Amino acid sequence: xxxxxxxxxxxxxxxxxxxxxSVEVLEDPRLVGLPVIVGxxxxxxxxxxxxxxxxxxxxxxxxxxxxxxxxxxxxxFLNGTYSRYSSVSLLFHSVLRRFTDxxxxxxxxxxxxxxSGCLRLFGSPQVIAAEIRRVVKKDLxxxxxxxxxxxxxxxxxxxxxxxxxxxxxVVGPPIGVVVVWPGQEQEFLDPIPVRELWGVGxxxxxxxxxxxIERIGxxxxxxxxxxxxxxxxxxxxLRLLAAGCDSDAVMxxxxxxxxxxxxxxxxxxxxxxxxxxxxVRLADSVADRMRKNRAAARTITLKVRFGDxxxxxxxxxxxxxxxxxxxxxxxxxxxxxxxxxxHGIRLLGVAMSNLKKDGAVQLMLDDDNSxxxxxxxxxxxxxxxxxxxxAISPASLIDDTVKPEH
Numbered sequence: 001x002x003x004x005x006x007x008x009x010x011x012x013x014x015x016x017x018x019x020x021x022s023v024e025v026l027e028d029p030r031l032v033g034l035p036v037i038v039g040x041x042x043x044x045x046x047x048x049x050x051x052x053x054x055x056x057x058x059x060x061x062x063x064x065x066x067x068x069x070x071x072x073x074x075x076x077f078l079n080g081t082y083s084r085y086s087s088v089s090l091l092f093h094s095v096l097r098r099f100t101d102x103x104x105x106x107x108x109x110x111x112x113x114x115x116s117g118c119l120r121l122f123g124s125p126q127v128i129a130a131e132i133r134r135v136v137k138k139d140l141x142x143x144x145x146x147x148x149x150x151x152x153x154x155x156x157x158x159x160x161x162x163x164x165x166x167x168x169x170v171v172g173p174p175i176g177v178v179v180v181w182p183g184q185e186q187e188f189l190d191p192i193p194v195r196e197l198w199g200v201g202x203x204x205x206x207x208x209x210x211x212x213i214e215r216i217g218x219x220x221x222x223x224x225x226x227x228x229x230x231x232x233x234x235x236x237x238l239r240l241l242a243a244g245c246d247s248d249a250v251m252x253x254x255x256x257x258x259x260x261x262x263x264x265x266x267x268x269x270x271x272x273x274x275x276x277x278x279x280v281r282l283a284d285s286v287a288d289r290m291r292k293n294r295a296a297a298r299t300i301t302l303k304v305r306f307g308d309x310x311x312x313x314x315x316x317x318x319x320x321x322x323x324x325x326x327x328x329x330x331x332x333x334x335x336x337x338x339x340x341x342x343h344g345i346r347l348l349g350v351a352m353s354n355l356k357k358d359g360a361v362q363l364m365l366d367d368d369n370s371x372x373x374x375x376x377x378x379x380x381x382x383x384x385x386x387x388x389x390x391a392i393s394p395a396s397l398i399d400d401t402v403k404p405e406h
Contacts, residue, residue, distance in 0.1 A: 009150050036050070054072055198318065296323040
């Protein structure tokens with residue numbers, strides 16, 4: 001029996017299963033049931049996507065292709081065709097637009113939808129989610145899993161739990177649709193590992209572990225003074241997310257904007273010290289641009305193009321919007337795939353999205369000196385505004401020998 005949705009927001013997160021690999025299987029049915037791995041097939045290639053059959057062997061996205069070949073020597077390794085994936089993605093999003101215009105695309109293969117205004121027309125959120133799955137399968141031949149909740153984060157976590165599970169080397173069928181009804185958020189969230197919350201990166205997770213917090217329920221029940229002693233003002237935001245409270249809106253295409261910067265290098269970067277200097281430069285640049293535009297962002301996306309021209313993107317969505325150079329840099333360092341310098345880096349890019357204009361920004365959760373550090377960076381911003389962007393730079397860029405192409 002369905003629960004009434006009432007006046008609560010109805011948010012869906014639709015996520016295509018193993019998108020690149022699934023498109024390849026659709027093009028060549030002989031690949032059904034085989035471990036399909038898409039990415040750069042050269043000696044410096046990187047995995048862009050892997051089917052569930054490949055994931056059984058431990059293959060994951062952003063993994064060096066050489067390691068994937070070691071883990072899964074009998075895999076089917078394909079270069080892939082981006083134009084084909086892009087065309088299928090357009091068809092996928094056209095299906096979603098049959099139900100609502102309130103759609104926030106997250107890459108080619110997933111999107112948030114606000115169907116709050118469509119319930120009388122199409123039925124309950126659960127009915128809409130099931131119909132999306134049916135139509136995508138019928139029209140595109142692809143499997144999509146859908147999470148439903150009253151917030152974007154709950155919907156995202158629900159869609160993860162709708163995915164197929166691998167048990168003892170066997171890929172099980174997907175649940176397909178997971179619905180978290182209003183009032184059930186606490187019951188749903190409590191057993192989930194706390195590291196799955198938005199904004200909980202490795203460093204924050206270690207701090208949570210240090211005070212005995214492993215699951216979202218532990219965070220929700222933690223004493224205020226315990227959280228405040230570790231995270232200061234940021235404790236309130238963590239607590240709200242643990243309780244399933246998140247007012248973040250679905251940002252449809254007409255409203256969505258981003259601020260970014262990318263650089264192509266004439267010589268591939270092979271040293272992590274070189275990459276780190278460039279991450280400092282990019283973080284400094286986008287932080288300056290956001291402050292000039294009086295904006296802050298919740299989502300940080302890192303783009304990496306390797307020497308073989310294979311491109312990957314990795315992103316993180318924070319607890320609340322930031323324009324902090326230090327926080328942006330910290331997340332960029334965490335997002336950069338370990339060991340990727342072995343393949344040579346041709347391009348690095350950063351995009352800040354989920355923008356908040358003239359909004360309050362949150363101090364860093366992981367830095368006890370964040371207030372002092374932010375005061376320093378705002379002073380630097382004022383110097384640049386008065387004397388020019390080259391008037392002052394991070395010390396790590398002094399005597400820098402990496403010169404980007406413009």
